[in-house]
Amino acid sequence: MTTPLDPTAASPDAPQNNPCAPPSSGLLQKIAQGCRKSHPFEACGLWWREDSIERLHIFAPHEYTASPTHFAIPAQTLLAILQHIEQAQGTLCGWFHSHPSHPPHPSQRDIASWWTSSQGPWFPQAQLLLLSPSNETYAWALYAPTQEKSFAPLSWGDVSPTKIS
Numbered sequence: 001m002t003t004p005l006d007p008t009a010a011s012p013d014a015p016q017n018n019p020c021a022p023p024s025s026g027l028l029q030k031i032a033q034g035c036r037k038s039h040p041f042e043a044c045g046l047w048w049r050e051d052s053i054e055r056l057h058i059f060a061p062h063e064y065t066a067s068p069t070h071f072a073i074p075a076q077t078l079l080a081i082l083q084h085i086e087q088a089q090g091t092l093c094g095w096f097h098s099h100p101s102h103p104p105h106p107s108q109r110d111i112a113s114w115w116t117s118s119q120g121p122w123f124p125q126a127q128l129l130l131l132s133p134s135n136e137t138y139a140w141a142l143y144a145p146t147q148e149k150s151f152a153p154l155s156w157g158d159v160s161p162t163k164i165s
C-alpha cells in the first residue's frame with residue numbers, strides 16, 4: 001500500500017491525483033521573462049500554491065552561483081523559501097530551470113540530481129519545468145517524476161516572454 005506521502009505514489013499515470021495544476025499561462029510568461037533576464041546563464045526557481053494562488057520565486061543572481069550550464073542554490077536560501085511555504089500551508093508544485101543552449105529535455109544531470117538531492121522523496125508532487133529559448137519565444141516542457149526515477153512529459157508548448165497587449 002502507498003500513502004499520499006509515499007514517493008513511490010508519484011506517478012504520471014495519475015495526474016488527476018496531483019495536487020498541483022499545471023502552471024498557468026501567466027505564470028509561464030513570468031518564468032520565461034526570468035529566463036530571458038538570466039540568459040545566457042541558466043535561470044532557476046520554484047513555484048507553489050498558497051490558498052490556490054500561484055506563487056513564484058525566481059532566484060536572483062546574488063542568491064546562487066551559476067555558470068552557463070549549472071547552478072547551485074545555497075541550502076540557507078532554499079530553506080527560507082521552503083519554510084515560508086510550510087508556514088503558509090502551501091504546496092510546492094515544482095522547480096524550473098532554463099536550458100540556454102539545449103532543448104527542454106531533462107539532462108542526465110537533471111535526472112541524477114533530482115533523485116540524489118531527495119527532492120523526489122520530499123516533494124513527490126513536485127514537477128519539473130524546463131525552458132529553452134527558441135527565436136523570440138521559449139519552448140517549455142513540464143515533467144512529472146516517475147517510479148522508475150526518471151521523468152515523463154505532462155505537457156509542453158511555447159510561451160512568449162513579452163507581454164501581450
Ligand SMILES: [Zn+2]
Nearest residue numbers: 099106107110
Ligand atoms: Zn537541466
